[in-house]
Amino acid sequence: MFTPVDKKRAFEAVVQQIESAIYAGEYAPGDFLPPERTLVEDFGVGRSTVREALRILESMGLVRTSPGSRSGPEVCGSVTPGLTRMLRGAVRMEEIPVVDLVQYRIIAGAAANRLAAHLRTDEHLERMEAAIEAMEAATDAATFAAADDGFHVVVREAAGNRVLGMVGGVIQDATLDLVAGAVGPSGGASRMRREFIADHRRILAAIAGHDGDTAARLASQTLYDAYSGALDEEQRHRLAVLLEPDVRNSRDH
Amino acid sequence: MFTPVDKKRAFEAVVQQIESAIYAGEYAPGDFLPPERTLVEDFGVGRSTVREALRILESMGLVRTSPGSRSGPEVCGSVTPGLTRMLRGAVRMEEIPVVDLVQYRIIAGAAANRLAAHLRTDEHLERMEAAIEAMEAATDAATFAAADDGFHVVVREAAGNRVLGMVGGVIQDATLDLVAGAVGPSGGASRMRREFIADHRRILAAIAGHDGDTAARLASQTLYDAYSGALDEEQRHRLAVLLEPDVRNSRDH
DNA sequence: ACCTAGCAGCTGTTCAGACCACAATTCCCA
């Protein structure tokens, strides 16, 4: 019946006020908050309180501070770096298994490719083609992974779903080092890499042909092939469930 | 050629050291960091620097501080609440169109139901049944929406994917007021509500029968039916794309 | 008139010291 009374710490109240102001649109990305010393007067708190609040907002990716500015902390638009950082931390804390990330990529990737097949413009196709050519031209694993990254960015952009785009980007960033290690172990063994590129060409062809089913299926399969090597049997099963429709209805109960 | 020199701020170095120590397992969840004043001596920095670092770690969900403790900041076990909080803020700030949210719910809901059909336990089924009964017993729209919410929570839990669960929860919260307005306009017109409940029963039956395909298809259709009334023709098309496999390959190019 | 070097002011960053509120611990007295 009783709601727990929130004994707010001062800096939390400051965080909430600034956060609300940003979410309410009073400060657009690129705008500047008042300087710290002004915020001290406005909020009626001490300097350290304001600074701790700003540190929190900065770690959330809402604002950015840089010395020498004449205008105060800058409100920045993208929160994704902070999200990526925290997600990586969650993975490192073993709070989120890697297989969950891969599974999510398969789910979201299939949907994004399906949507992209319906909604893509010719400009998207050109950029996908450019990304594939960058993959072919890559000499080291990092560049290759970055090019692959670029391809999927364009796909998500073509899909036109903001949630899919934002979350997908974060998950992709968090798994970036995985794909680098999985597909291209630096020099040699470029067969897997060529196969990987060929997969992307097939996906591109399906998207170009407005064939959402094929694009989704190929994208899922390619992701599965790229990551399955690093997973054990039970984890692979959890991924394989997503690849093909069930053919057995209420059989294995 | 030259890489930008990273002029670290003092508190960032402190954050990194503590963060690494936690990730390295030197501090297990439940352990206590040294008190602030001790950290001041260890790092050779001022108290405010240590405090700003602790605020960042706290906003990431890694540590938790409470006044009066005799042991210092506590290392938290779960980073997920912080991640969820930040994701929720990001969704709010991005001003994501409603159709994108619904589209995402269809995508993620289908996948979650498919996975749940394979991985659910009997306990999950009981809780889903309880949620449906709560929907039947609901008298006002808010309670009804909350019960529906609870059903999907169990489904995501049964699906066993942390990312899907977390993102799905945030998006569901963002659309909670929508379903309340769409399905049950308070009193009267309970036909739509009964149909909605019947849909959930069918989904539950499919999950109980390990029929992932049917569960996914029903879940997508139910969501579409619930929300499509609030959308215009072009938006409905973007949703309908996800409902059934393409039967037309490279036809409408 | 134009350009440039230098200066002043504002910004964030860090430090030191002090005080308060709070909770756990300890100690003393009934």
Added chain:
DNA sequence: TGGGAATTGTGGTCTGAACAGCTGCTAGGT
């Protein structure tokens, strides 16, 4: 032996100060 009061260590807050970096203006020279 039990309970309450004093102690102690903790986080939370504030103040004042000094420093470093950037910006924008200004004064000087060309």
